[in-house]
Amino acid sequence: MGCELEAKAASFGMNVFKYTMHILRTRLILEWQDLDVAYPQWLTHIVLDDVYYTAVLIIVCANAFAVGLVIGWLMTIV
Numbered sequence: 840m841g842c843e844l845e846a847k848a849a850s851f852g853m854n855v856f857k858y859t860m861h862i863l864r865t866r867l868i869l870e871w872q873d874l875d876v877a878y879p880q881w882l883t884h885i886v887l888d889d890v891y892y893t894a895v896l897i898i899v900c901a902n903a904f905a906v907g908l909v910i911g912w913l914m915t916i917v
Contacts (some may be wrong), residue, residue, distance in 0.1 A: 885891055
């Protein structure tokens with residue numbers, strides 16, 4: 840009897856969780872569709888430009904490599 844009651848309670852809890860997630864997801868989708876944000880034209884060009892992403896990736900990788908070199912150099916000395 841105890842196992843059956845626990846199984847029903849777990850099932851009920853899972854159903855409540857699924858229903859809550861469904862409501863939240865539906866609400867977020869509706870709010871996202873109603874969202875209207877106007878960005879400046881210059882910002883749109885910068886963000887959507889592939890050269891911007893490439894440059895940022897190269898800069899971030901180079902900085903990470905330099906930080907790694909400095910940490911390795913310091914660990915070697917110490």
